[in-house]
Amino acid sequence: MNEITPIKPTQSGPTCTAPMSGPVSQAEDGQALCARAPVGMLCELTHRCPLQCPYCSNPLELERVNTELTTEQWQDVMRQAGELGVLQIHLSGGEPTARKDLEDIVKTASESGLYINLITAGVTLTRERMGKLAEAGLDHVQLSIQDIEPENADRIAAYKGGMAKKREVVKWVKELGLALTINAPIHRQNINSVPAMIDFAVEVGAGRIEVAHVQYYAWALLNRASLMPTKEAFMKAARQVEEAREKFKGVIVIDAVVPDYYAKFPKPCMGGWARGIVNITPSGRVLPCHAAESITHLAFDNIKDKKLADIWLYGDAFQKYRGTEWMKEPCRSCPRKEIDFGGCRCQAFALTGDATNTDPACSLSPLHAQWAKVAEEESHSAPPAFVYRRVGGAKTVPAPETEPSGV
Numbered sequence: 001m002n003e004i005t006p007i008k009p010t011q012s013g014p015t016c017t018a019p020m021s022g023p024v025s026q027a028e029d030g031q032a033l034c035a036r037a038p039v040g041m042l043c044e045l046t047h048r049c050p051l052q053c054p055y056c057s058n059p060l061e062l063e064r065v066n067t068e069l070t071t072e073q074w075q076d077v078m079r080q081a082g083e084l085g086v087l088q089i090h091l092s093g094g095e096p097t098a099r100k101d102l103e104d105i106v107k108t109a110s111e112s113g114l115y116i117n118l119i120t121a122g123v124t125l126t127r128e129r130m131g132k133l134a135e136a137g138l139d140h141v142q143l144s145i146q147d148i149e150p151e152n153a154d155r156i157a158a159y160k161g162g163m164a165k166k167r168e169v170v171k172w173v174k175e176l177g178l179a180l181t182i183n184a185p186i187h188r189q190n191i192n193s194v195p196a197m198i199d200f201a202v203e204v205g206a207g208r209i210e211v212a213h214v215q216y217y218a219w220a221l222l223n224r225a226s227l228m229p230t231k232e233a234f235m236k237a238a239r240q241v242e243e244a245r246e247k248f249k250g251v252i253v254i255d256a257v258v259p260d261y262y263a264k265f266p267k268p269c270m271g272g273w274a275r276g277i278v279n280i281t282p283s284g285r286v287l288p289c290h291a292a293e294s295i296t297h298l299a300f301d302n303i304k305d306k307k308l309a310d311i312w313l314y315g316d317a318f319q320k321y322r323g324t325e326w327m328k329e330p331c332r333s334c335p336r337k338e339i340d341f342g343g344c345r346c347q348a349f350a351l352t353g354d355a356t357n358t359d360p361a362c363s364l365s366p367l368h369a370q371w372a373k374v375a376e377e378e379s380h381s382a383p384p385a386f387v388y389r390r391v392g393g394a395k396t397v398p399a400p401e402t403e404p405s406g407v
């Protein structure tokens, strides 16, 4: 699982970071300025995954299988989401197909009127299971790829044979008439494959590809020096995306997520804290963003104890940074504060120790220059070994002597 972008159901294809909008209203008690319902709900059904991507957005402390919500509890979440007015759900993980009851959850979500997106690495799927999921009401598949070059893909994911399997999965998705997005997390060890990854998405008939530069939270922050591309490599990839957009106009939608370290202003992370997206962890903790648990002083409600609507509107963690009242300078008086909402709270906390600080991704942050220097230095140094994402974490393997796709 990497990140999340709301899907436009009218598109044939849609991962994981576009601005999220929706009706913004004053709640009855005048406290909660927010959309009455989230546009999208990200359901991390499990943290189990056969892959071990070093940029995974799951927390460093992965939740164990014996803490996961039951089938009935997930089905109740789907019904509550439908009643609340959520439009689309993203079934994610870990690897959501590790749940044997995925078809049951999909069926209930479909009956609840939700548009259903499956975010998967694809390696555990079979043709038969794909058919059952489509029959249960699945609308859309978002398939992640690690690289086009199979050996490098295997090395990045610490999993053998993934790319060949993904080529099978995309055929099944198309045969079943489901919408398809290719999700390509980009970093220094695959950045030269951007054109080939776009070509792949076109070749397999995807409606959309997300060229998603890795965002540095969780495992990606731990592996930042192994993953950070140089600014030159990033600029080259950005030009390649522009050329491909021109070449494939009307054929495929190409979305790009810019790496914060090379941006002038931050992105409106999650479309603004608690404005349009809600995230539920495998054990039922309800978060305003998939990385929110990294802000260590926040307390999160559990769906086992409270209703989704109650948590969305009034939960402490949701209220904490919703809107703009919590902001300090320079955000407080900035004309962009309703555009980017001060960037990412998790990144501000991780890099400054205070989640109410301006995200250092912003060029107006007093910490920006220092932060950009880190990217400059790390991206020009030899990459250290990956710390692979696995329970208990931190077993390292040697990085290649030369970067396979690097500059």
Ligand code: SF4
Pocket: 001, 002, 049, 050, 051, 052, 053, 055, 056, 057, 058, 093, 094, 095, 121, 144, 389
């Ligand atoms: S390890 Fe890779 S495939 Fe598995 S959840 Fe994380 S990013 Fe997705």
Ligand code: SF4
Pocket: 265, 266, 330, 331, 332, 334, 335, 336, 337, 338, 340, 341, 342, 343, 358, 359, 362, 363, 364, 365
């Ligand atoms: S100062 Fe704050 S609101 Fe203004 S651009 Fe930077 S992050 Fe956005």
